[in-house]
Amino acid sequence: MDSIFVRGGKQLHGQIPIAGAKNACLALMPATLLSDEPLTLTGAPRLSDIRTMTELLQSLGAEVTSLQEGQVLAMSSHGRIETRADYDIVRKMRASNLVLGPLLAREGHAEVSLPGGCAIGARPMDIHTDGLARMGAEIELKDGYLHAKAQGGKLKGAVIDFPFASVGATENIMMAATLAKGTTVINNAAREPEIVDLATCLRAMGAQIDGDGTSTIKVQGVDRLKGATHRVVTDRIELGTYMLAPAICGGEVELLGGRIDLLAAFCEKLDAAGIAVTETDMGLKVARKNGRIRAVDVTTEPFPGFPTDLQAQMMALLCTAEGTSRLEETIFENRFMHAPELIRMGADIDVHGGTATVTGVERLKGAPVMATDLRASVSLILAGLAAEGETRVARVYHLDRGYEHVVTKLSGVGADIERIKGQ
Numbered sequence: 030m031d032s033i034f035v036r037g038g039k040q041l042h043g044q045i046p047i048a049g050a051k052n053a054c055l056a057l058m059p060a061t062l063l064s065d066e067p068l069t070l071t072g073a074p075r076l077s078d079i080r081t082m083t084e085l086l087q088s089l090g091a092e093v094t095s096l097q098e099g100q101v102l103a104m105s106s107h108g109r110i111e112t113r114a115d116y117d118i119v120r121k122m123r124a125s126n127l128v129l130g131p132l133l134a135r136e137g138h139a140e141v142s143l144p145g146g147c148a149i150g151a152r153p154m155d156i157h158t159d160g161l162a163r164m165g166a167e168i169e170l171k172d173g174y175l176h177a178k179a180q181g182g183k184l185k186g187a188v189i190d191f192p193f194a195s196v197g198a199t200e201n202i203m204m205a206a207t208l209a210k211g212t213t214v215i216n217n218a219a220r221e222p223e224i225v226d227l228a229t230c231l232r233a234m235g236a237q238i239d240g241d242g243t244s245t246i247k248v249q250g251v252d253r254l255k256g257a258t259h260r261v262v263t264d265r266i267e268l269g270t271y272m273l274a275p276a277i278c279g280g281e282v283e284l285l286g287g288r289i290d291l292l293a294a295f296c297e298k299l300d301a302a303g304i305a306v307t308e309t310d311m312g313l314k315v316a317r318k319n320g321r322i323r324a325v326d327v328t329t330e331p332f333p334g335f336p337t338d339l340q341a342q343m344m345a346l347l348c349t350a351e352g353t354s355r356l357e358e359t360i361f362e363n364r365f366m367h368a369p370e371l372i373r374m375g376a377d378i379d380v381h382g383g384t385a386t387v388t389g390v391e392r393l394k395g396a397p398v399m400a401t402d403l404r405a406s407v408s409l410i411l412a413g414l415a416a417e418g419e420t421r422v423a424r425v426y427h428l429d430r431g432y433e434h435v436v437t438k439l440s441g442v443g444a445d446i447e448r449i450k451g452q
């Protein structure tokens with residue numbers, strides 16, 4: 030397993046290109062199952078999660094060809110499609126469950142393994158399965174697999190009220206509804222930009238979808254969908270992560286492709302903490318306003334609220350802020366695993382249930398730390414950029430899931446960072 034070594038204290042200057050969104054791409058790829066014509070995605074990120082989804086779709090019989098070093102995914106599922114998503118692949122990545130809706134819509138039945146445990150929470154699928162049941166699917170859990178069957182071989186439109194604005198469930202139901210008989214309405218739908226990106230792609234394929242980006246999404250089922258070419262939306266979580274780099278250690282960095290509308294709530298918190306975000310022709314420029322970062326309170330919420338996927342990174346910033354910050358994690362039940370690692374670096378953090386109280390210290394100290402999940406691992410890198418001395422982050426395979434070329438991007442703006450194999 031590789032480790033990343035960071036020697037802190039350098040100010041950062043220059044530009045960082047932001048890739049296509051992992052969480053959009055992971056929902057867009059299964060859409061190929063909805064049509065027997067080619068679906069091509071451009072601006073795709075080069076990540077291990079994308080390779081896992083590729084492996085899963087290929088195991089189902091879809092063709093997925095990675096072009097231009099992984100930035101273009103040419104997909105087609107014109108032949109016979111298998112309907113069993115195997116545990117060995119699904120357990121590697123929860124987003125594998127996004128083939129359930131498309132398989133049911135295309136074939137009328139599917140066997141999809143439950144993803145199994147995840148570091149940040151139990152992550153059940155009840156909202157997905159209850160919604161599909163409302164559309165006429167009979168779903169039974171057997172040997173760890175969801176066995177789903179559309180009554181009469183075809184899903185039918187339904188009005189579905191989500192108890193929680195689940196991103197994945199919104200994506201699964203929206204894809205399933207494109208080929209259902211009749212109209213589907215999702216109330217309390219997720220509003221994330223990745224949902225809008227998926228709906229945009231599905232409309233290009235001939236789907237009839239309205240209301241994406243709002244809490245009520247309406248889908249009028251059609252007989253078939255055609256092929257399309259779609260550019261993956263910018264990754265707002267990678268964007269927010271790298272915006273925190275100059276914030277945490279000083280300097281000024283321009284994030285190429287960055288868009289404020291993807292991160293309004295996050296940018297409001299940065300402003301309150303004393304960080305200037307300026308829109309430029311190429312994206313967003315970020316620098317400290319002056320002096321020390323100020324403490325702010327953060328509560329994670331579904332979009333358009335503060336994103337849970339930036340909570341760990343924001344905590345790293347607030348470890349050296351002036352004053353005490355309270356971070357409330359309302360989306361996942363176990364998403365503070367970065368806290369004990371930050372405490373090893375001298376942070377003053379008190380975790381009680383879903384709330385972490387962070388009292389700023391003058392400076393963190395480099396230390397050997399352990400990555401536990403994707404976003405926690407990058408928060409430790411950010412902390413290392415500002416810490417005194419060397420920080421070694423072990424188990425960086427977590428990073429590879431969601432951040433392409435993190436060492437190249439940060440060393441490109443002056444960070445003293447390197448990845449050492451097998452350490």
Ligand code: EPZ
Pocket residue numbers: 051052053055123124150151152153154155156157158193194195196197198337338360361362403404431
């Ligand atoms: C998506 O996960 C993202 N993943 C997550 O990003 C992100 O943190 C999450 O949305 C919230 O924004 C992808 O898009 C691939 P949810 P998803 O369904 O769809 C509970 C990252 O770091 N829930 O909105 O799984 C669930 O347990 C990853 O890139 C149910 O109870 O999130 C969780 O507590 C991590 N029943 C909450 O809702 C269900 O049927 C949010 O889940 C579904 C979800």
